[in-house]
Amino acid sequence: MNKRIISLVLAWIVLLASITVMIGWILDIAVLKSILPGWVTMKFITALSFFFSAIVLMLLAKKEKGEWSKFFILIISFALLLLMVTFFISLFVGVSTGIEKLFVQEQAGTVRTTVPGVPAVPTMICFVLIAISGLLFSFNPEKPKGIFTLGILIGLIGIVAIGGYILGIPSLYYSFPGYTAMAFPTAGLFVIIGISLILIKEEGK
Numbered sequence: 001m002n003k004r005i006i007s008l009v010l011a012w013i014v015l016l017a018s019i020t021v022m023i024g025w026i027l028d029i030a031v032l033k034s035i036l037p038g039w040v041t042m043k044f045i046t047a048l049s050f051f052f053s054a055i056v057l058m059l060l061a062k063k064e065k066g067e068w069s070k071f072f073i074l075i076i077s078f079a080l081l082l083l084m085v086t087f088f089i090s091l092f093v094g095v096s097t098g099i100e101k102l103f104v105q106e107q108a109g110t111v112r113t114t115v116p117g118v119p120a121v122p123t124m125i126c127f128v129l130i131a132i133s134g135l136l137f138s139f140n141p142e143k144p145k146g147i148f149t150l151g152i153l154i155g156l157i158g159i160v161a162i163g164g165y166i167l168g169i170p171s172l173y174y175s176f177p178g179y180t181a182m183a184f185p186t187a188g189l190f191v192i193i194g195i196s197l198i199l200i201k202e203e204g205k
Contacts, residue, residue, distance in 0.1 A: 018189075084128050
């Protein structure tokens with residue numbers, strides 16, 4: 001099995017996981033949102049962002065990329081970047097965007113969650129890196145630079161958070177006063193995405 005196929009399989013895992021979490025929110029099934037009671041929930045917006053990230057990965061993993069594929073990679077990546085930047089700004093100025101309430105509404109007081117429905121800052125950073133990966137390909141599809149490095153960064157951020165859950169150290173999964181922590185499934189999917197991006201770059205050499 002070549003690296004491109006493995007990357008595509010990983011993208012499908014991310015896609016199916018994101019759909020599962022969104023179903024969890026729509027049907028209010030707690031285990032699908034956070035796996036274990038007392039753990040941070042993966043926000044609906046986070047799951048939706050993973051859904052679109054998976055589509056970008058699938059398109060990047062395709063051996064032959066037509067103009068439509070390149071167009072969708074560009075549009076989805078730019079939309080993902082814009083969404084995360086919007087959340088960054090809203091947290092900085094302390095004003096709700098309302099986007100996090102469009103589909104489902106998370107109740108206040110959720111475990112290690114500062115603003116209901118809004119992803120953790122490290123989660124936003126990872127999605128920004130994913131979006132940049134797509135944009136780098138769009139600008140230079142023949143020899144996209146930086147995707148390998150971005151894949152490593154995304155994977156490492158996820159690994160640190162997973163380590164925090166395993167070791168029982170909240171600060172490692174970015175749980176600080178006044179900030180939402182990263183959910184365990186979110187961290188796991190970022191590790192998968194990081195590996196997928198690394199494989200895509202390696203295959204493209």
